Amino acid sequence: MDYMLAFLEGLNSKQRAAVEAKDGPTLVLAGPGSGKTRVLTSRIAYLIGLRGIAPYRIMAVTFTNKAAREMRDRIAQLVGASKTADLMIGTFHSICARLLRREAARAGLDRDFSIYDADDQLSVVKAALADLKLDEKKYKPASIHAAISAAKNELITPEEYRAESYFQEIAGRVYARYNAILRANNALDFDDLIMETVRLLRSDPIVCERVRERYLHVLVDEFQDTNLAQYALIKLIAGRHRSLFCVGDADQSIYAWRGADYRNVLRLREDYPDLTVITLEQNYRSTQTILDAAMSVIRKNPNRIHINLSTQRGHGPKIAVRELFNEDEEAQFVVDTIEELVRQKAAEPGEIAVMYRTNAQSRPLEEAFIRAGMPYRLVGATRFYARKEIKDVLAYLRIINNPADAVSLKRIINVPPRGIGEKTYEQLQNTAQALGVSCLDVLNRGEFSAPGRAGRALQEFGARWAQWVRLRGELSVGQLFDYVLQTSGYEEYLRDGSAEGEDRWANVLALRNVAVEAGDTMLSEFLSNVALVSDVDNYDETANAPTLLTLHAAKGLEFKVVFIVGLVEGVLPHSRNLDDPEQIAEERRLMYVGITRAKERLYLLRPFRRSQWGDSEITEPSRFLADLPDSVVDSKPRKNSELLQATATWQSAPAKPSANSRFKPGDKVVHPRFGQGLVLRSTPTRDDEEVEVFFFDAGGKRLSAAMSGLRKLKE
DNA sequence: CTTGCTACTCTTTTT
DNA sequence: GAGTAGCAAG
Numbered sequence: 116m117d118y119m120l121a122f123l124e125g126l127n128s129k130q131r132a133a134v135e136a137k138d139g140p141t142l143v144l145a146g147p148g149s150g151k152t153r154v155l156t157s158r159i160a161y162l163i164g165l166r167g168i169a170p171y172r173i174m175a176v177t178f179t180n181k182a183a184r185e186m187r188d189r190i191a192q193l194v195g196a197s198k199t200a201d202l203m204i205g206t207f208h209s210i211c212a213r214l215l216r217r218e219a220a221r222a223g224l225d226r227d228f229s230i231y232d233a234d235d236q237l238s239v240v241k242a243a244l245a246d247l248k249l250d251e252k253k254y255k256p257a258s259i260h261a262a263i264s265a266a267k268n269e270l271i272t273p274e275e276y277r278a279e280s281y282f283q284e285i286a287g288r289v290y291a292r293y294n295a296i297l298r299a300n301n302a303l304d305f306d307d308l309i310m311e312t313v314r315l316l317r318s319d320p321i322v323c324e325r326v327r328e329r330y331l332h333v334l335v336d337e338f339q340d341t342n343l344a345q346y347a348l349i350k351l352i353a354g355r356h357r358s359l360f361c362v363g364d365a366d367q368s369i370y371a372w373r374g375a376d377y378r379n380v381l382r383l384r385e386d387y388p389d390l391t392v393i394t395l396e397q398n399y400r401s402t403q404t405i406l407d408a409a410m411s412v413i414r415k416n417p418n419r420i421h422i423n424l425s426t427q428r429g430h431g432p433k434i435a436v437r438e439l440f441n442e443d444e445e446a447q448f449v450v451d452t453i454e455e456l457v458r459q460k461a462a463e464p465g466e467i468a469v470m471y472r473t474n475a476q477s478r479p480l481e482e483a484f485i486r487a488g489m490p491y492r493l494v495g496a497t498r499f500y501a502r503k504e505i506k507d508v509l510a511y512l513r514i515i516n517n518p519a520d521a522v523s524l525k526r527i528i529n530v531p532p533r534g535i536g537e538k539t540y541e542q543l544q545n546t547a548q549a550l551g552v553s554c555l556d557v558l559n560r561g562e563f564s565a566p567g568r569a570g571r572a573l574q575e576f577g578a579r580w581a582q583w584v585r586l587r588g589e590l591s592v593g594q595l596f597d598y599v600l601q602t603s604g605y606e607e608y609l610r611d612g613s614a615e616g617e618d619r620w621a622n623v624l625a626l627r628n629v630a631v632e633a634g635d636t637m638l639s640e641f642l643s644n645v646a647l648v649s650d651v652d653n654y655d656e657t658a659n660a661p662t663l664l665t666l667h668a669a670k671g672l673e674f675k676v677v678f679i680v681g682l683v684e685g686v687l688p689h690s691r692n693l694d695d696p697e698q699i700a701e702e703r704r705l706m707y708v709g710i711t712r713a714k715e716r717l718y719l720l721r722p723f724r725r726s727q728w729g730d731s732e733i734t735e736p737s738r739f740l741a742d743l744p745d746s747v748v749d750s751k752p753r754k755n756s757e758l759l760q761a762t763a764t765w766q767s768a769p770a771k772p773s774a775n776s777r778f779k780p781g782d783k784v785v786h787p788r789f790g791q792g793l794v795l796r797s798t799p800t801r802d803d804e805e806v807e808v809f810f811f812d813a814g815g816k817r818l819s820a821a822m823s824g825l826r827k828l829k830e
Numbered sequence: 831c832t833t834g835c836t837a838c839t840c841t842t843t844t845t
Numbered sequence: 846g847a848g849t850a851g852c853a854a855g
Contacts, residue, residue, distance in 0.1 A: 691841085
């Protein structure tokens with residue numbers, strides 16, 4: 116308890132006021148690095164430790180499972196580990212999954228429902244399109260799915276779905292079929308977890324009462340990233356006691372594309388007129404230089420309440436803005452600079468992060484790290500749980516847990532190859548549908564027989580499957596895992612003698628560890644847990660190596676040194692978001708989030724060229740770079756037109772004809788006197804070519820291709 | 831039913 | 846340029 120009091124002493128007066136706020140509706144609005152999560156954690160510890168609230172009466176919603184785990188550990192330190200076991204802490208999705216399993220009967224669900232990830236969801240959309248005889252080429256499954264997801268995030272059922280365009284008309288029809296398939300497979304998608312929970316609480320007064328009575332205090336982290344469905348859920352649960360404590364920052368709202376609506380902040384004010392709003396402006400993370408840069412970028416967004424970020428940490432070094440030739444040289448610069456920083460003891464490798472807009476940008480970076488023999492941590496990209504071998508093994512476990520899961524069955528019924536082809540599977544599926552039972556039942560009852568080899572293979576598979584299902588009750592998750600691997604033939608199939616096969620097998624073994632560690636967790640719960648892990652959840656805290664991650668994944672994290680790469684128009688802001696001011700505003704917030712991850716040093720990198728679809732093109736610097744005041748950067752990025760202006764002159768020099776004519780914008784060239792440069796423009800003249808080049812050392816020049824001795828460099 | 835070839839999309843961001 | 850879907854041949 117003394118420890119707890121000392122901890123509260125460590126907060127400033129405003130933070131402490133927030134922690135000790137009265138139990139009414141409260142919103143803490145605060146900038147980055149202000150200790151929002153710390154305030155939330157402290158409040159829970161305060162409620163348990165000093166106010167004597169029973170832990171099971173507190174529900175806290177975090178954005179990732181990692182955040183939940185850290186919060187639980189921290190609270191354990193403050194009030195004792197025995198008091199954190201009953202705390203309901205988790206993401207919206209994990210909390211809803213638990214609730215729905217517990218109340219499955221009343222929700223009209225089978226408690227062993229599968230949770231379909233993005234991949235599975237797309238297969239269901241494809242199946243729905245096929246059922247409706249719609250062309251995948253014409254209606255892209257991803258777009259249809261986005262429309263369905265958007266509807267679910269706003270709690271719109273297929274029946275309520277209003278189409279305002281022909282595309283939406285189609286989407287509405289697919290939505291209905293999509294949901295029907297999910298139900299037939301006894302499966303929920305991510306969005307269903309929230310939507311079904313809201314539906315349950317709204318339609319079932321008994322369950323609703325039970326939940327409301329139980330959760331005396333509801334706390335929400337990253338409130339700006341909640342969508343309408345999540346907001347509705349919060350209101351439902353916090354209904355009776357009205358002890359609702361939300362923490363957020365509208366400037367860090369970067370998930371509008373998946374339904375997050377920062378106007379929930381406004382709704383909260385409307386729905387709770389007695390809302391207490393507490394603003395925290397003090398920053399404990401970054402230097403003033405970094406905060407000034409962040410503010411100068413975010414200030415350009417319209418309709419926002421400005422939070423003036425200030426710190427006691429001094430100014431620190433200026434922000435380094437660098438122009439590099441392409442992604443490869445950019446990556447090389449990152450690696451070289453990291454080596455230098457580490458050598459100078461300016462930072463440990465583990466305190467450094469490299470951030471980018473899209474996952475694809477990690478590749479040149481990875482190659483540079485590998486070339487330099489420098490270890491690194493990669494968050495996201497080919498996600499562990501999205502790997503083929505992992506999804507296959509999980510599919511085996513899913514059909515055991517939930518025999519109705521046809522998406523998983525289809526995935527593995529012929530992996531390894533058993534001679535059960537598309538046709539055979541389809542017939543089996545049709546029979547099951549006609550009888551209204553699962554494929555397992557069909558096989559068990561011998562109501563379906565295929566001729567010849569396929570028939571025998573099917574019979575054998577059915578017997579195996581039935582045996583696994585029987586063993587499910589007797590074996591732990593880990594034991595079942597081993598048994599399935601042994602008896603399915605998957606191990607021999609995977610380990611085909613190739614190095615790649617061994618890699619994949621290693622991944623399966625890593626999953627096996629997770630299964631073994633699950634102990635006596637129920638199979639359904641184990642599968643829930645692995646379906647809902649996020650990328651940062653797998654982040655290895657202990658490794659002392661730089662981290663590579665997207666700007667989205669970086670939210671909530673901080674690093675001593677941050678590199679942001681690829682700061683060019685079309686990447687950040689992304690080309691798909693250029694026409695809509697709302698979307699530009701979100702890209703700007705993304706830049707803001709990136710900048711404010713840095714504690715001490717920030718590097719902003721701009722490549723002159725970017726490659727895409729095999730070839731590459733010249734770029735313009737990101738508009739966000741232009742917003743940085745001279746006082747915070749050590750050099751200013753220039754637009755391509757500005758690069759030429761400085762010293763543009765005709766240069767007539769050694770009369771040596773150029774070896775290769777035809778220069779293109781973006782070519783890297785070398786000149787005997789000016790060194791290396793970049794072609795920005797090239798105009799053919801009568802029997803020559805006028806080339807405008809930005810030389811990295813000598814500045815802009817206009818040259819004759821034939822006369823100047825300019826040469827193209829191999830890339 | 832499996833294998834191997836060709837043609838085509840694809841790049842946001844994620845629970 | 847790569848990964849995959851779709852198709853034809855074995």
